[in-house]
Amino acid sequence: MFPQIKGHVTKQAHVGIPPGTYEEEHARRGFFGRTSHLYHLHPPTAWVRVEGPLRPRLILGERVVPADLMDSTAAPTALFENDDAVVSISRRSQAMPFYFRNGDGDEVHFVHRGLGRYETDYGPLAYEPGDYLWIPKGTTYRVVPEVSENFLLIVETREFVLPDRGLMGQHAFIDPAMLETPDPAPHAESDGEWEVRVRRERQLTSFFYRFHPLDVVGWKGELMPVRFNVRDLRPVVSARYHMPPTVHATFSADPCTICTFAPRPFESDAESQRLPFYHRNIDYDELLFYHAGEFMSRHGIGPGAFTLHPQGIHHGPHPKAFETIRQRQATNEVAVLVETTRPLRLSAEAEKAEDPAYATNWAQ
Ligand SMILES: [Fe+2]
Known part of the structure; x- marks a missing residue:
């Protein structure tokens, strides 16, 4: 392919993000297809209202019987x-x-x-x-x-x-x-x-x-x-580069991959991004189940919850996570990510356990 560079960018992805900007990865086939990085003036997830069926979902699994x-x-x-x-x-x-x-x-x-x-x-x-x-x-x-x-x-x-x-x-x-x-x-x-x-x-x-x-x-x-x-997983990390979630792949299948986010140190390099970058899901639905620990990119979500980020819209860290992440050296989170190539439908039981406020939580 032929990378092009336009306007204010950083030299390398996820490193030295220009001050006042938010990096987004726009990519095909997860993190393996053609990719561009976009540098926004605002978090691309900070919409204030949604009309229509497509939205991020929070399902409180403990409410399901x-x-x-x-x-x-x-x-x-x-x-x-x-x-x-x-x-x-x-x-x-x-x-x-x-x-x-x-x-x-x-x-x-x-x-x-x-x-x-x-x-x-x-x-x-x-x-x-x-x-x-x-x-x-x-x-x-x-x-x-x-x-x-x-x-x-x-x-x-x-x-x-x-x-x-x-x-x-x-x-x-x-x-x-x-x-x-x-x-x-x-x-x-x-x-x-x-x-x-x-x-x-x-x-x-x-x-x-x-x-x-x-x-x-x-x-x-x-x-x-x-x-x-x-507890026996040994996450692959780099002190100087934020690795994509695929390094945490635990089980793979063409239409459905499972990754595990296990306790690990954060990047120690001052310029390296520590939080997952914003991205819009083009080819995968991402369903995350929170098992234990403090979830580094999420504010206000506890164990037993699921978030579903469907294909077509952005997701990324909550703004409050940026405030706290630099004070910590490691995360103790354990979460299970299920990625599917076809959109996931919620059952009636899942819809009953949904917290609808999540759809606009980045703007809060
Ligand atoms: Fe993601």
Whole structure:
């Protein structure tokens, strides 16, 4: 391509932003396509009124009461979906009285709260807050909580893979050797009836067995459930350059990528930008789930909340974040970002838990 330079700019992106200006990245294909940087006199998110359907959304996940909280036979509650992906929450207090198999796609579960175990064909995996459980399409499993307060975020798409780390090398951010996989733990019971619910094209069919369906005595191969905890992630940072969010990619899939923002030091260089730059989402919807810590680019958002920044409009740091960021050396935030190429629709449950004031929060 052919970069052009016009007017007042900085020598390098995200470094030495001209005083009194706000840098915006206008890019195709996330941060990988053709890109320009624009230097605004005002934050491009500071609109005072919105008319029409397109707006940033804040969904207070703690206000959602998933059906499976009180009814152990119920499914998780979908909050956001499109033809490629579904994002749900589950708050089971009791063990699932059935086994489940997703015939539509892989699932990634993120444990916001709770303790317990997943029973799978491949064996059990324990869970605790901050865990990711990656459950391949077609795995039979059930969730067995050990405490009454559980809060799981579930992201589903056709197939997740671990992202290629490119020049950073295969051990950056997540060393694959630390991924935990289950050991076989066959159930021998044959006195009773067991239900396996299979989801295909988002419809459920139940299969009933006279023997326990988790009867695997051994397995081999490279497709299996996996667990790891965000405390073991090693974020890729630079002291002198603000890295794009893609360095935090945790699971990738063409229509749906998951990134994790984990505790990390800020850029120490005085000229380097510390906050995410403003950008307009052209090719991805960005759904961010706030798990723990103080969220560096957001003011007034707590754990359990989701923000959705849809394609076509700008987002970026809240102005108050600029005031505080230079006094701190690091962030302790843990947040999960789900990026989808198709727009996400909100379910009725998500709309009921929305804080509409968020749409104009940058102007406040
Ligand atoms: Fe973004």
